[in-house]
Amino acid sequence: MKSCVFIGGGNMASCIVSGLSNIHTDEYRITVCDPNQTKLDILKEKYNVEICLSNNKAVKHADLLILAVKPQSIRGVINEVKSFVKPSTVIISVAAGVKTSSIKSWLEKSNVIVRAMPNTPSAVLCGATGLYANPETSEKTKNQVKKIFDALGYSCWVDDEKDINAVIALAGSSPAYFFKIFEIMQGIGQELGLDEKKAFELLIQTFIGSSKMIRKMENTPTQLREQVTSPGGTTERALNVFNKRNLESTLREAMHNAYERAEEMSEDFSV
Numbered sequence: 001m002k003s004c005v006f007i008g009g010g011n012m013a014s015c016i017v018s019g020l021s022n023i024h025t026d027e028y029r030i031t032v033c034d035p036n037q038t039k040l041d042i043l044k045e046k047y048n049v050e051i052c053l054s055n056n057k058a059v060k061h062a063d064l065l066i067l068a069v070k071p072q073s074i075r076g077v078i079n080e081v082k083s084f085v086k087p088s089t090v091i092i093s094v095a096a097g098v099k100t101s102s103i104k105s106w107l108e109k110s111n112v113i114v115r116a117m118p119n120t121p122s123a124v125l126c127g128a129t130g131l132y133a134n135p136e137t138s139e140k141t142k143n144q145v146k147k148i149f150d151a152l153g154y155s156c157w158v159d160d161e162k163d164i165n166a167v168i169a170l171a172g173s174s175p176a177y178f179f180k181i182f183e184i185m186q187g188i189g190q191e192l193g194l195d196e197k198k199a200f201e202l203l204i205q206t207f208i209g210s211s212k213m214i215r216k217m218e219n220t221p222t223q224l225r226e227q228v229t230s231p232g233g234t235t236e237r238a239l240n241v242f243n244k245r246n247l248e249s250t251l252r253e254a255m256h257n258a259y260e261r262a263e264e265m266s267e268d269f270s271v
């Protein structure tokens with residue numbers, strides 16, 4: 001059994017642990033480190049993981065070390081644990097905007113370093129993860145890492161580390177875009193006369209159903225949209241508003257801003 005140690009037991013770690021606990025129970029012994037005992041107790045209770053208040057103690061035997069603290073805490077955590085990390089430990093950072101070169105220089109060792117950019121639907125095994133590995137990483141290790149994130153949904157490797165910033169804008173941040181759209185649409189459904197539960201159920205079913213239709217890939221999203229849009233009908237009237245208010249330019253600006261913020265963070269945290 002391999003030892004998989006998480007440093008940081010917050011939102012992202014919980015999502016990954018939740019996904020992993022469904023699948024890899026026999027393959028990995030999971031330990032989560034966090035300064036907050038209550039958070040650790042909840043994770044232990046929910047997922048039967050080992051918990052530890054001491055990062056140094058936990059990392060000593062780690063085969064995989066998942067850094068799941070805020071980007072600004074990564075350097076401090078690495079300074080704290082670097083002398084306890086085995087040369088064979090594979091380091092996986094989920095921190096947005098912290099480059100592998102920065103991690104390598106703080107670590108002062110030549111461990112394999114992987115950047116993973118998962119998203120929160122990993123908690124329900126529908127996550128999407130972009131992965132980047134530094135050039136020293138063997139195919140065997142890449143396969144091992146990909147297997148973990150594939151188990152949480154879908155994952156893919158990017159060849160250029162900069163593309164992790166595109167993954168952030170497209171997938172890492174985008175559950176929040178969908179949640180925001182859901183909040184707004186449910187509210188408008190209620191404004192138009194439906195009660196809260198019916199608005200919720202009708203909308204969630206429409207989100208799931210629309211996603212499944214795209215997933216089937218029998219028709220492109222453009223064709224699917226055109227099939228719903230009868231000339232002179234209700235959908236056309238609604239979509240005309242999207243065009244008039246330039247939904248495309250709003251989304252483009254939002255995603256470019258997310259990308260630029262990721263680039264800024266990479267600069268802020270680079271050495």
Ligand SMILES: NC(=O)c1ccc[n+]([C@@H]2O[C@H](COP(=O)([O-])OP(=O)(O)OC[C@H]3O[C@@H](n4cnc5c(N)ncnc54)[C@H](OP(=O)(O)O)[C@@H]3O)[C@@H](O)[C@H]2O)c1
Binds near residue numbers: 007033035036071
């Ligand atoms: N949330 C997302 O959708 C998402 C998606 C992709 C990637 N990420 C990345 O995932 C990372 C974690 O984000 P998050 O949303 O999970 O943040 P979070 O909920 O704040 O979790 C971070 C956890 O780490 C703990 N921590 C802080 N310093 C520590 C230390 N020295 N040793 C051990 N634990 C420590 C924090 O405890 P305290 O709260 O007590 O400080 C907190 O429980 C970030 O780098 C983010 O960029 C997040």
